[in-house]
Amino acid sequence: MNDFFLKNKGCVSGIGETKYEKSTDRSTLALTLEASLAAVRDAGLSPHEIDGVIPYGAGGIVAEDFITNFGIQDLRYSAQTPMGGASPVAALQSATMAVATGVARHVLIALGRGATSGRITNRLAQMPQMRVASEFEMPLGTNAPAQFYAHMARRHMEKYGTTSKQFAEVAITCRENATKNENAMMRKPMTVEDHQNSRMIADPFRLYDCCLESSGAAAVVVSSADRAKDLRKKPVFLSGLAEGHPMSPSTITQRPNMVELGLAKAAPIALRMADLSLNDIDVAEIYDCFTYIVICQLEDLGFCKKGEGGDFVSSGNIKKNGTIPINTHGGLLSEAHIAGMNHIVELVRQLRGECGERQLRDVETGLVTGYGDLGDGSIAVMST
Amino acid sequence: MMKNLEELTLNRSPEGQTYWEGLLNEKLLLQRCTNCHKLRHYPRPMCDACHSLDYDWVASSCRGSIYTWSVSHHPFHPAFQDQIPYVMITAQLEEPVRLLAPLVKHQQEEKLYIGRTLTVAFLKISDTLCTPYFILDKD
Numbered sequence: 001m002n003d004f005f006l007k008n009k010g011c012v013s014g015i016g017e018t019k020y021e022k023s024t025d026r027s028t029l030a031l032t033l034e035a036s037l038a039a040v041r042d043a044g045l046s047p048h049e050i051d052g053v054i055p056y057g058a059g060g061i062v063a064e065d066f067i068t069n070f071g072i073q074d075l076r077y078s079a080q081t082p083m084g085g086a087s088p089v090a091a092l093q094s095a096t097m098a099v100a101t102g103v104a105r106h107v108l109i110a111l112g113r114g115a116t117s118g119r120i121t122n123r124l125a126q127m128p129q130m131r132v133a134s135e136f137e138m139p140l141g142t143n144a145p146a147q148f149y150a151h152m153a154r155r156h157m158e159k160y161g162t163t164s165k166q167f168a169e170v171a172i173t174c175r176e177n178a179t180k181n182e183n184a185m186m187r188k189p190m191t192v193e194d195h196q197n198s199r200m201i202a203d204p205f206r207l208y209d210c211c212l213e214s215s216g217a218a219a220v221v222v223s224s225a226d227r228a229k230d231l232r233k234k235p236v237f238l239s240g241l242a243e244g245h246p247m248s249p250s251t252i253t254q255r256p257n258m259v260e261l262g263l264a265k266a267a268p269i270a271l272r273m274a275d276l277s278l279n280d281i282d283v284a285e286i287y288d289c290f291t292y293i294v295i296c297q298l299e300d301l302g303f304c305k306k307g308e309g310g311d312f313v314s315s316g317n318i319k320k321n322g323t324i325p326i327n328t329h330g331g332l333l334s335e336a337h338i339a340g341m342n343h344i345v346e347l348v349r350q351l352r353g354e355c356g357e358r359q360l361r362d363v364e365t366g367l368v369t370g371y372g373d374l375g376d377g378s379i380a381v382m383s384t
Numbered sequence: 385m386m387k388n389l390e391e392l393t394l395n396r397s398p399e400g401q402t403y404w405e406g407l408l409n410e411k412l413l414l415q416r417c418t419n420c421h422k423l424r425h426y427p428r429p430m431c432d433a434c435h436s437l438d439y440d441w442v443a444s445s446c447r448g449s450i451y452t453w454s455v456s457h458h459p460f461h462p463a464f465q466d467q468i469p470y471v472m473i474t475a476q477l478e479e480p481v482r483l484l485a486p487l488v489k490h491q492q493e494e495k496l497y498i499g500r501t502l503t504v505a506f507l508k509i510s511d512t513l514c515t516p517y518f519i520l521d522k523d
C-alpha cells in the first residue's frame with residue numbers, strides 16, 4: 001500500500017440539498033433526512049443500499065437515526081469527524097477509506113441545521129474540542145468564533161498590511177456568485193462601500209465579513225469507484241484527500257504560528273495524491289466562515305505566498321473569470337451556512353456541468369476545503 | 385451579569401483548579417515540567433517535550449507585550465453585554481507562553497500595536513472568580 005492508496009478509489013455518486021433559509025420550524029433530523037434521501041436518489045440508489053453513515057456530530061444526528069428512518073438492514077460502517085466546519089470534507093476521506101477497503105459500499109455523509117440549534121455561544125461551549133477555550137478563555141469575554149478568529153485576522157493585518165477592503169473582495173465575490181444561485185439566501189449585489197458601512201462585530205470583522213446563520217441540510221454519497229461507474233450520474237472521482245491540524249489546536253492563543261491553518265499541512269498531501277498542481281485546478285470552493293479565513297487558506301493552499309493573500313484577492317484572481325474562481329454558489333457568506341457540505345455539493349455540480357447560469361466552462365478538476373473549530377483543515381481534490 | 389458569568393466557570397479541570405486559585409491570590413501561575421523544566425499554558429496533564437506527567441507551578445513575571453488583539457462590538461454572550469465595545473489582547477508574556485485577557489476599561493482608546501508592553505493585573509469578581517486583565521505601559 002503506497003502513501004496515496006486512496007487516489008481515485010472513491011467517487012461522489014450522489015448529492016442532495018434542501019431549501020436554505022434563515023430559520024425553520026423543522027427539526028435538524030427531518031431536514032437531514034430530506035437532503036440525504038435526495039442524495040441517495042440522485043445516485044440512483046435505494047436508501048436500503050446505504051451501508052455506511054458519517055453524520056455531522058455537532059447536529060446531534062447519529063447513525064441510529066439513519067438505520068431507523070431509512071430502514072437500513074445491515075449498516076456496516078459509522079463514524080464521525082468532529083472538526084467543526086472541516087468535518088464534511090474530512091468525512092470524504094473517511095468515507096473513501098471505508099469504500100476503498102471494502103468495509104462499506106455506499107457511505108452517506110449528511111449535515112443539517114434545524115430549529116433546535118440555540119445560542120451559538122452555548123453550542124460552542126459544549127463542544128469537546130472547545131474544552132480548553134471554554135475553561136480558560138470564555139469566562140474572560142471571548143465566546144464566539146468571530147471573537148476567537150479576530151485575533152488571527154488582526155495579526156495577519158499588522159504583519160502583512162492586509163486591509164479590511166481586501167476582506168471585502170471575498171464577500172463581494174461570494175455575493176456576485178450568489179446572484180446566479182436561486183437557492184442562495186443573499187442575492188442583492190454588494191459593494192465595497194456596503195461592506196465598509198456594515199456594523200463592526202468583532203474588530204477587524206464587520207457584519208459582511210461573517211457568514212450567514214441558516215437552516216437547511218445537504219448530503220453526499222461516496223461509493224467505491226467500481227460501483228460508481230454503474231450508477232445513475234457521471235462519477236466524480238476523489239483524487240486527493242487529506243486533513244490537517246495546526247499546532248495548539250485547542251487554543252489559538254498559544255499557537256506558534258497564528259497566521260497558518262491546518263490546511264497548510266493537508267493541501268500538499270492532497271495535491272500530490274491527485275498528482276496535480278494548482279495550475280490544474282479549475283475551481284476552488286473555499287470554506288468561508290469569515291472573509292479572512294478565505295485569504296489565509298488561499299495562502300496555505302499555495303495560490304500565493306504567505307502574506308500576499310490580500311493583494312491576491314484584490315487583483316481579481318478569485319472572480320468568476322479570474323485565475324481561480326472560488327465559491328461559485330456564494331459560499332457560507334451568501335448562499336447559506338451548511339458548514340461546508342454545500343461547498344462539496346457545489347463542486348460536484350460544477351464537475352458534472354449541472355450549475356445552469358453559474359456553470360463555469362471546461363471544469364475538469366476542482367478542490368474543496370473545510371475549516372473548523374480553532375484551525376483544523378481538510379481538503380478534497382476532485383476530477384471527472 | 386454575575387449569573388451569566390457563573391455559567392461560564394463550570395468547566396474547570398483538575399489541572400486548571402490551581403491556576404484559578406492562583407488568580408484569587410493575584411498570582412498568574414504557570415505550569416512547569418519538573419523533569420525538563422519547560423513552561424506551559426494553559427494547564428494540562430502532560431509535558432509535550434518530554435511527556436512527563438509531573439509538574440509544579442511558578443508565578444509569571446506578569447510582564448509582556450501585545451501579540452494581537454480584537455475589539456468586540458456585538459454582545460455574543462449576555463455576561464459581557466454591558467462591557468461592549470471592549471478590547472481583548474493576546475499578549476506574549478516574558479515567559480514563552482501567551483495570555484488572552486481584556487484591556488483595562490480606561491485604556492480602550494489607546495493606540496494598539498504589536499510589541500507594545502503591558503502588565504497583567506487582577507480583577508476580583510466574586511469569592512470564587514478572579515480574572516486577569518492588562519494595563520498598557522505609557523506609549
Ligand SMILES: [Zn+2]
Nearest residue numbers: 417420431434
Ligand atoms: Zn518536560
